[in-house]
Amino acid sequence: MNETTVKLIALGLYLVLGPVLGCLLGGIDRKISARMQSRIGPPILQPWYDFRKLLLKENLVVRRSQNFYVFFYLLFMVFTGGLFFMGGDLLLVVFSLTLASIFMVLGAYKASSPYSFLGAERELLQIMAYEPMLLLVIVGLYMITGSFSVTDILAFDCTADTAKIHAPVILQGAGLFLGLIYILTIKLRKSPFDLSSSHHAHQELVRGLTTEFSGRAMAAIELAHWYETVLVLGLVYLFLGSCWWLAVPVVLLVFFLELVADNTCSRVKWQMAVKSSWIMAVIFGVGNVLVLQYWKPILQMFGK
């Protein structure tokens, strides 16, 4: 099999299995959260039932064009994930991920209801909060592996280049990894950073972003979120990509930790969300990048 075939297979698998996995993770999330609150909780397939139900419902809109933005939100989310799982350029992945989120924000703005408006503003603040750390992760990965390409980063640990001593990605980029986990909370829409749209707080202002969407549009948002979940967990996977038997449990552990945080933390104010994310970005992101730039000898101590 040549490289193109492998890439196309990866794309196909992502398109089909991405939402399946996202849906199952959503179900597991609800189940575990319920158990943490000593409830029984819905079936694992509950997100799928919700999705199917939303497809049956009437699609009420304030303005028809709001659905247009949701469509592009979904499209760019699928595109972003496709790019990532085909082993594409991480910079492009981050940019199109941002573009997808911006389409969602525009959709919420278009509906022009106070709740939706507030949700859109909060989503913008969240994007502002996580974006620096995300970019630093990409920059850091480039400094470690010398490439923006997902394929190269995955292959980095495996290259048996004994002449050049290098430590595994996870060790060289430990700070980046921690920073990524921190902003993952925002991306997965979990407490304490579920400001614009929360998984669990259904009656509150924080449903803001999706307030004016119903029926098919809401189903499309759910679907896009499943793709998004798989994509951001893929980013976590990237740090340990060389050995999948370690990477998969770590990704699941990270997901579990997010659930723990979700169920134990109360929501913070937006100032706190932005400040803390930026502080994390400075300490772990910039810190790690500086280490990579100036203290090579330290890193070589970890080396093979």
Add this chain to the structure above:
Amino acid sequence: MSHLVKSPWIIHYDASSCNGCDIEVLACLTPMYDVERFGIVNTGNPKHADIFLITGSVNEQTRSVVKNIYEQMPEPKVVVAIGICASSGGIFRECYNVAGGVDKVIPVDVFVPGCAARPESIIDGVVQALGILEKRHAYQQSVENSIGQLIISQAEESDLPEIMSVQKTAYQSEAELYNDPSLPPLQQTLEQLREAFKTQILFKAVINGKVVGSIRGYTAEGTGHISRLSVHPYFQSKGIGKKLVSAIEARLTEAKRFEIFTWHKSSRNLELYGKLGYREFKTDQLNSAINRVYLEKAK
């Protein structure tokens, strides 16, 4: 069972409850009852909701709010009135500012009794509401799917006036053909049709909820008598007549042969029946100008 039943999202509104029922509604979400195990989610947003739970009687202040929430919910939706106040107004019924039960403002599907309603009965009410939600969805679906489609079914008594008017319109062309406005189908009154309905079987052809054609028949001594095939002029030559004849033939199960008649100049009818396998076997006179042509077909 569609997925509607597995994922009911609820919106709860307190129209002017004493909070007794509200607390019981929220109690359903606690670990004790945990309605989320049935996929029930308490949303705060009418646009995401399928079931509208209302507690308390409706007063003049909340009347417009209740209406507004109801209108913002996407179809299909159901309304559950929780507690005696929401059902009838309860002890506040006579108050000058109280409109009464919720059904005074919006259509209510399920009434949950009690003061306050117990969580068990609230859950029971929601489960009953799910049945209604499912039915409503099925109806909506059938209406949507039938747009532009021909549905042939047995007529009910309420269809008779419409069938009558289509029959009168359809037989106009025959009247012109023979230059005789006194043809029996044009003379028939609604009362006579009602009489016929008691002894005969009527089939109707419906498009978009409007009757466009009909046929009737009965079985006597092993012979299925089929008569009064009528199709509205706009819908003729579209195969509707053929389908109506086959439908009634299939319904007259006891018949061993079928008989049908038309008038001698009605070449289109003769051609149609010929195609359906009917052969002419006798003629008699309706009046001096018109001959009746009888056709038959073995089963």
